[in-house]
Amino acid sequence: MITIEPNRLKGTVTVPPSKSMAHRAVICAGLAKGQSVIRNIQLSDDIIATMEGVRAFGATIEQTGNTLIINGCGLDTTRISQEIDCNESGSTLRFFVPLATLFEGSTHFVGQGKLGQRPLETYRELFEHQGLRYEAGTSKQLDLTIQGQLKSGTFEMRGDISSQFITGMLLTLPLLDGDSKIEITTHLESKGYIDLTLSVLSAFGITVKHDDGYKTFKIKGNQHYQARDYTVEGDYSQAAFWLSAQLLGNEIKVEGLDQDSLQGDREIVRILEQLGANEEERIIDGSQVPDIIPTVALAAALSKGKTKLINLERLRIKESDRLVATQKELAAIGAQIKIVEDQLHIEGVKSLKGGAEVWSHKDHRMAMMLAVASTVCEEPIQLKDPECVKKSYPDFWEVFKEVGGRTDEWSMG
Known part of the structure; x- marks a missing residue:
């Protein structure tokens, strides 16, 4: 915790x-x-x-x-x-x-x-x-x-x-x-x-x-793999957390991304532009980008108007049931969010209250989303099982603190 x-x-x-x-x-x-x-x-x-x-x-x-x-x-x-x-x-x-x-x-x-x-x-x-x-x-x-x-x-x-x-x-x-x-x-x-x-x-x-x-x-x-030198490009799935933090008012500059990347989660850029527009209602299809839906839901929770995130069936078979986990934990800190079949319906609020104990569900993407959520809460949150970020982003908490995140070290065990 x-x-x-x-x-x-x-x-x-x-x-x-x-x-x-x-x-x-x-x-x-x-x-x-x-x-x-x-x-x-x-x-x-x-x-x-x-x-x-x-x-x-x-x-x-x-x-x-x-x-x-x-x-x-x-x-x-x-x-x-x-x-x-x-x-x-x-x-x-x-x-x-x-x-x-x-x-x-x-x-x-x-x-x-x-x-x-x-x-x-x-x-x-x-x-x-x-x-x-x-x-x-x-x-x-x-x-x-x-x-x-x-x-x-x-x-x-x-x-x-x-x-x-x-x-x-x-x-x-x-x-x-x-x-x-x-x-x-x-x-x-x-x-x-x-x-x-x-x-x-x-x-x-x-x-x-x-x-x-x-x-x-x-x-x-009868083909053969050929040995070669290869450089792995930056990850849009992980960038999604920091890009969402930008939209929520944090002064974060994100580096290391290929603007011409083939990664499907590059869609986060367009989705955040959509959430940043002053529209009363919007529909976002999550079928092609299930890994970024938790952080998209957070951004939608603080965006003007109503957002429907649709085609989210596959969120149920990730490291956690991300559909349930996202709704439960965001609602716990003050978001107006509900599950309707395999959709998330979200009505934007001006701020999140926080002041609650939340759980990562031992899911790395939930833990990182809730860390970003803490930056726009009125009161502290207590996060259970934060260490699951090791699955994909081992130094996430170190980076989070380097850019101003405040965590209670004593309770990290």
Whole structure:
């Protein structure tokens, strides 16, 4: 538990590297033959999980500052069995499940928190269809064992559960014997993350073709990842907290972002412009940007007029039920916010009262949103489980204090 005193922020923040792009670059380098250098890496819990995953496949990784030197396994498939601890990283789990079929023997996946409760049905059905071993434990904790060689072919996949399944297959299929095709059977959500995948694949020498509507992906088989030097760009998902703080009156300058980035969460810039306009009513579609919705909800809570955040179904299957968590914690400090089906309906108020105990729900994005919320509260807030920011932004609290955030150190344990 920490106490956060209301205080306006002032200063310059350099945003951390994109976690999404770092996951993908580490995997591609780990599967390449030869040495890659990945620059601008932050060792969050999620990225550490992915690093341990490629080590399980036989890659070696050395760290020098914020640079990783990765000697890839070159797809030496003779490793007999391995265990991969995904911690709480959904990306690590969903990317590595199909990749593990490239190797002989079984792979056992374990994890922490709610990871074992996040949907994996897409892979279970795929594995059963190809006659591969897929054994999931019965507890809520992740306990999954897979075995068998994935075969090339045509794969029908939903696009409205998580784009991570599609990325997992795009990482894997180019390495199989024979050509493959992915056909998307529903509306594709989080298209921006697929663009990131295609961008990193291309950087490491892999070619994937797709139609304009992202309904069909054609993947040539027998391709090889090529080692290279790669620099990870700044993360718009994390920048969203500081950019929202700007809108709320904090004097924060944000550096380290690529204005031409393919990251879907770059949409935060346009959304905040919309919230800053003096409109009486606005509708914001959250289907493509679920990770920034908590901080968008905070900004909307202090914007003039009414805001409807729609298409938020996928918030329910994140590290927490973010739909419920966002409504509950913002309401606790004075926001006028309610859940209507899979939407958040928000009526702007002039200020937030604070003076309450709030909970991160052990969700890194909730913790950071509530930290920014504290800067516009009238009274201090007490935040339970603040340390969960380690999942994606390990030095968040240090940066928060450097620009004027006031936290009670004693109660951080």
